[in-house]
Structures are given as structure tokens and as C-alpha cells.
Amino acid sequence: MTHVLSLVTFVPTLGAAVIFLLPRRSDTLVKVTTLVTSVVTFALSLPLYTRFDPAAADYQFVEQAPWMPTFGVSYHLGVDGISLLLVLLTTFLMPLTLLASWDSIERRWKEFAITMLLLETGMLGVFLALDLFLFYIFWEAMLIPMYLIIGIWGGPNRVYAAIKFILYTLTGSLLMLVAILALYFLHGAATGTYTFDLPVLARYVLPAGRAQDLLFLAFALAFAVKVPMWPFHTWLPDAHVEAPTPGSVILAGVLLKMGTYGFLRFCLPLFPQATLAFAPWMFTLAVIGILYGAWVSTVQTDIKKLVAYSSVSHLGFVVLGLFTLNPQGLVGGIIQMVNHGLSTGALFLIVGMLYERRHTRLIADYGGLWTVVPAMSALFLIVCLSSLGLPGLNGFVGEFLILVGAFQVHRLAAVLATAGIIFAAVYLLWMYQRVVFGPVTREENRRLADLSAREWVILAPVLALIFWIGVYPVAFTSKTEASVQALITQVQTKAAATAALASRTP
């Protein structure tokens, strides 16, 4: 099967087309078809893990076909250690998210199903595209489904949140478009080959100086908005709070990873010199994000908003890890992307389940849940502990590696970031205590039902992975190491070459 990546990417689109033709009356048929599509996609993506060669640093399962030959645009897909886990995370979260939407999406399931499946194609395309033009198409096209999910199925203030989300991300990515074009023409003028092919462009040594800095900044802005890094994060709480549960899960689980993935896939190899030059700035913003996100989380009264701000903090760790440019930091960053997808995704799922029961997300409206819904409370606790980085669970592995990496290059940043972990314990455990422990303060909470079979099916796989990564992370880190090592070597040799180029031209 040579077209496995295309298959994984476009099976959801195919499913969307089938659902488009299904009759509107039968909601169950639509739901089952959507779920089957996403499970099939996940099944198709599993061979990527089993047949992936962890010793090879290069792209695997590569597909390439000319698309616009006169412009050097090709349909080029491939997966390596950097994108593999994110692809699997996407296909893994999708069926769970759809199960979580089963009853919580109350109207227009057919449209919802089509939008979600198109979104999945867009997200997979972003992680798999190895051509800048193709990447940009997926990157932008994916905005629309997310915009519709927030805007149609979201909360009371959904229109504002949806527009804010799309305008922020669009502005960032449009500047990236100009940078992509500039890189294309600079490379073409220097080498005579006009191409958008990422592996080819990554070999090109761009002279150090203003051009490289500006191109780096244009790319970095697009990714920083998406991550989101402080101070570009203000769209995130709005989007998360207004989005329906599936929207929040996908937003936190996958979409935010596109920003950090973009740094790794594009900024580092394409602009190594600028990456090194701006690394201290990125550290500063990352640390501010870690602390600011944690502090703002602490004072939230709405659980969903608390989780949203915690994302700002957690993704600060990821950015910190990526810009250490050493193996521990990078591997930690990649694992932490997956961890955040799982833990925060699970937090949003549980918040969604609480909301479905009580139609409120305010911490003050809960209390004493342990006596009413013990199973749910237990799972909630595990997820909180995973999110705050308890050893033995997944979050610890990523944060530990990142801090090890950061300590080697920037001690102060590492120390401040470690303080961020403490604050994470503060806001999560304090919230958990107020929601779950103590006496039942509200009469309405006495009658809550514990987890249903469907909810068990949703949460069990996530928890299994949380333990698996926590106890035996090598199953995942081993897949990434070769690519990470190759990336670091590439950045260093290119930075050296750039410096040599700069010293020769006075």
C-alpha cells in the first residue's frame, strides 16, 4: 500500500461526501457513518506506527506527484519522527470526540459530521504536507470548519469568539504566505530551481541578515498566534469557552499543536541562524506564557476557562523545549505536545460531561462530587494529575525532558519554568478540591448520574495512553529520536554554513 498517507488524509473527506448524500431524517445513520469513518481512518493510520522505521531520520511513506509543475508545486506527503505522533494523536482523538458529541450536539448533526470530517482532513494534511504550497492550503482551509464549529454549535457568545478566532489566525498566516513566496523566489534566484518542496528548500542556506530575520518572524508570528504564545493568546479563552465540547477537544488536542509543529518543521530547518538569534526571545515569551497562564488559571471561576488558560501555560513548556535545540528539549517538546493533547483533551471531555449533566461550568456550582459520582471523580483526578506532571503519568515525562534540555542552555528559564509546574499543581488541585471534595453544597448535584458506558468508552483509551506514556515512554520517544537528531544536526550545520557565508561577504 503505497498511498497510505493519502488514504489516511482523504478517507474523512470521502466519509463527508457520503454523509452529504445521506438523508437528513436519520440522525443515527449519520452518526454511525461518521464514527465508522473516523475509526477506519484511525485503523488505517496504525500501520504508520507499526511499520515506521525508528532508525531512519528521513521522511517515510513518501508520496510525490506534480501538481503545478510550472511553479514547482507538487503533491508531496511524508511522515517522520516529528509528525508521526501528531498524526496518530489526530486520528486517535477524532473517534473519541465524535462519541462525546453523540448527544451533546443537539441540532444539525449532518452538517456537524461533515464539518468535523473535513476538519480532520485539514489537520492531517497540515502534519503530512511536505510542500509549502500544499501545507498552506491545508493550514488555511482548516480554519473554516473550526470557525463553523465554534460559530454554529458554540455557546451564547459564539459569533464573537468564532470571528476573533479566524481573524487572529488569518492575519498571522497571511503574512506567512508572503514569507513563503519570498523564500520561494530567493531560493529560485539563488539556485535556479523554483520549488515549494520543503526538503529541497531546507537544504538551501539562506544568507544571515535582515531577510532571514524577517522571514523567520513572519513564519513565527503565524505559529505563535496558533500555539498561542503570550501575548497572542487572547483569542484562545474565548474560542475554548464558546466552542462545544468536541470543538474544544480538537482545538486543544490538535489545532494548538500546529503552531508548535510549525516551529519545528519550518522555522528551525529553514531559518537556523534566525532561530538561534531569536531563541532568547522565544524563551522569554515561553516563560512569560508559562507563568502568566498559570496565574490567570488560578483565579478563574469557570472550569473551562481555567483549562483554556492552562493550555497557554503548557504550550509555553513545549516552545521552551523546542528552542533549546538539544535532543532532550526537542523530544520532550514533541512528547509534551502529545501529552497536552491527551490530558487537556480529557479535561475538556470531563468538563463537557459535567456540563451535560448540570448545564453549568462554574466551580462554585459544584462541590462534593466524590460521594455522588465516584468513578467520574477518580478519572478526573487522574487526568488532573497527568496534566500537572505527576511522576508515573505522561505529563511528567515531557516536562522533565524539557526542563533537562532547558537547564543546559538557559538556567534561569528552566528555574522559572519549574515554578510553573508548582503553580499548575496549585490551580488544578485547588479547582479539583472545590469541585469534588467536601460536602455536597447544591441539591441539584445529589442526583447526578455516574459515567455511562459510552463515557467509559471515551475516557478509557485516553487514560490507557496516559499511563502507557508515563510508565514506558520509550515506545514513543524512540520513534522521534532519529528525526530529532537529524534536525539538530541540520540546524547546526546550516547555521555554521550561514555564518561562513556571512563572514565571506563583508
Added chain:
Amino acid sequence: MTDVLAGLVAIAPALVLTVTGFVLMALDLLPPRGRHEHLGFVGLAGVVVALVTTVLLWGSDVSAFRGMVVLDNFALFFNLVIGYATGLVLLLSMDYLRRRGQESGEFYILVLFAAVGMVIMASANDLIVIFLGLETMSLSLYVLAGFFRSRIEAGEASMKYFLLGAFASGFFVYGIALIYGATGSTNLDKLGVAVAAGAGRDPLLLIGFGLLVVGFGFKISSVPFHMWTADVYEGAPTSVTALIATGSKAAAFAAFLRLLLASLRPVQADWALLLWGMAVLSMTVGNVVALAQQNLKRMLAFSSIAHVGYMLIGVVAGGALGNAGVLFYLLVYTFTTAGAFGVILLLERGGEEAVRLEDTAGLANRHPLLGLALTIFLLSLIGIPPTAGFVGKFYLFGAAVRSGYYWLAVIGVLNSAVAAYYYLRVIVSMYMREPEGTPTSVVPSFAGALALVVALWGVVQLGLLPAPLFDLAQSAVLPLLR
């Protein structure tokens, strides 16, 4: 004899359209007197024949009437754009006119004669012929703009369009006169020779060209010559608005580009600066003012001004990429805009046209397919992939970056972000709001649906597989750049 034949070939597409126009005039006198829809279909058949002629003649390079008219790939590409625009407008008009109780044969005849003028402008290689085409087109459009004569806005639209258009034509003719005085010729090639020889510094010639820019700026509705646009777009019948936005713009761009490339390339640095300013102003003013519009036709009017700004980016950037980018964008814009207007003209409430933003509330819930169609057209206007609008902008901004106009590209993309807001507002209204009061109704129409299908096909096809058409556009501009 061969001269005559060559001449006939050179104006073949215009001839086909003219003959169709005359046939319609004759048919209009014959029974059945009460109905006129068949005239629309006959007109459409004429347009299709003209399109087929265009395709068959592709690759020819004929010069006729002592070099006043040429038929090259450049003209043929514009014939394609104009043909699609006219065809779509005819399809959109049929049910629309009957619903408005304004059906009559003259409408179709005037649309065809406007198309004749446009096709002549695309082929014109002489300032006088450009002017002839321009007036043929404009006079038809003046009448069409006021076609719903019982409406007061129609009178305003027609009057304003006519008065300001007459002024612009005056500028244009005066410019021609000055240029003739300076060089002794109105032929574009001969002008090019004179400019290359150093006449470009002659103040008389400079003023003459400046006046031509005013005339063209008016017809393409670029800032600061855009004042008429919103009122005319609002007051004219919606299908005529679509024609003014697509066909007449394309024709004016055809003549403008030919003048710039054939005659003024030696002084490109000078006019590039002027057009740089016009591009930035058009994009910014168009988009910012569009933000405040509640009437969809006015919104699309300002959006069309902004899109002219994007296209001027390609003109400024120049080269094969920039100019072919403009041609490609015009084709994309024709499909997209005709489609958007095509959806809007289907909306009505209590027998009246419903063209305000709030009239689209909940449209996608009641008519999912129609809502989806308008969504795709709007996404293409924003320039979101994988629609054609993205590819078009990609070529234009790419050309700007290649020629070193980084700022122009940056201003262009920031404008696209601003524009996203007002297009998205319509999508918000269609999907996320519920109508207050009576919801608008949609009158199904076979011809209208056909037009929408064609426009959607264009938007999707050019978005996913743009290469063949872009190669055609490139082969159309390359001879002019030699």
C-alpha cells in the same frame, strides 16, 4: 480579398455577438409577444458560439484594419472572460426579470451589444477603437443600469453612471487628442515606438496619458475614480450589476493592459509608481468602507473596488507572472462575483428584492445548498484555499514579491484579513442567526441554478487545477512582453 477575410476573422467573436443581437431584435417582433425567455436562450446560444469561436481561433495572431484591431491570444483570453460573464448574466436575468415584472426583449439585446463593445475593447490596438468599444459598452450599460425605471434608485444609478461616465469619456477623448498631437498617431504600436524614442518626456504626451488613466480608472472603478460604484451597483438590476462588475471591468483592464504593455513599457518605472498608489488606495478604501455596509450589493461594490486594487498589484509587478496573474484573477473574479450576485438575486421577501445583510439570516438552514454555494463564493472572495480566489491572489502576491514589491504584498495580505471580516459576516448571518420577522423566500429557477452550477464549477476547478488556465493566461501575455 485576403485583407477582408483577415478583417472578418479578427472581429469574428464580435461579429457573432452582433449578429445574435440583430437576430434578437428581429425575434422580438415575432410572436409569442408576451414571453421573452426564449430570447435569453437565443442570446445564450450566440454567446456559446462566440466562446467556441474564441477557442477555435486560439493561437491566431491576426492584425486587421490597418493595425487598428488585432486578434491575438491576449484578446482571445479576454473574450473568454467576457463570454463567461455575458453568458452567466443572461442566465441569471431570465427568471429575475420576470419576477420583477420587467421582462422585455431589449434587455437581452442591450446585454449582447454591451458584450460587443467589451470584445472590441479586448481586440483594440488603436486608441480610437478602444474608445469605440468603450462607448458601445457604456451606452448599453447606462440604459441597463436604469432598466427598472419605476424604481427611484434605478434612476439615480443610471443618471449617475451616465453623467460621471460621460465625464470620464470626455477625459479619455481629450487624452487621445493630446497624444495624437504629441506623436501624430493613435496606434498603440506606433505610440510604443515614439515613447521608446524619447517622447515619453513630452509634457503633452504625459498629460494625455494621465487623462487616459482617469478614463480607465473610472471604468475599472479604482480609487480615487470610484465614487459612482456603490450607487450604481445598488440601483442597477442585480444581474446588470454582475455584468458591470465582471465584464466591463475585464474589458477596461484588457485595453488598459494593452496600452501599458504595448505603448508604455519603456517608462514602466514611472507609471508603476502611480499605479502602486492607486492599488494601495483601492484595496484599503474598498475594504474599509465595505466593513460598514449593510446592503449586500453595496458591500460587493466596495469589495469590487478592493479587488481592482489586488489586480493592480499584478499590473505594478509586471512581467509574465504579474500580467498573467491579472488575467487569471479576472476570470476567477468573474465566476466568483457572478455567482455571489446570482445567489443574492434569488432572495426576495413579499415580492420585493431582499438584498440586505439581515435578509440572509438563517438562509443556510432553510436552503442548505444555496447557503453552501454562497459560502464557497465568499470564501473565494476572501481567498481561502482551496477555492480559486486563493490561487488568484497567490499569483498576484507572488508576482509582487518576485518583483521586489514586498510592501505591496504585505499591504495586500493585511487587506485580505480586513476583508475577511465583512465576507464572514454574511456567512455568520446565514449559518448562525435566525431571521427576525418573515424570512426571505427563494424562488427556484432553472436558469439561475444552471448559472450557479457553472460559476461553482469555475471556482472549484480553477482552485484545484489552476495550471492549465494559468498557462493559457501566460501564453496570452508573453507576446506583448517581447
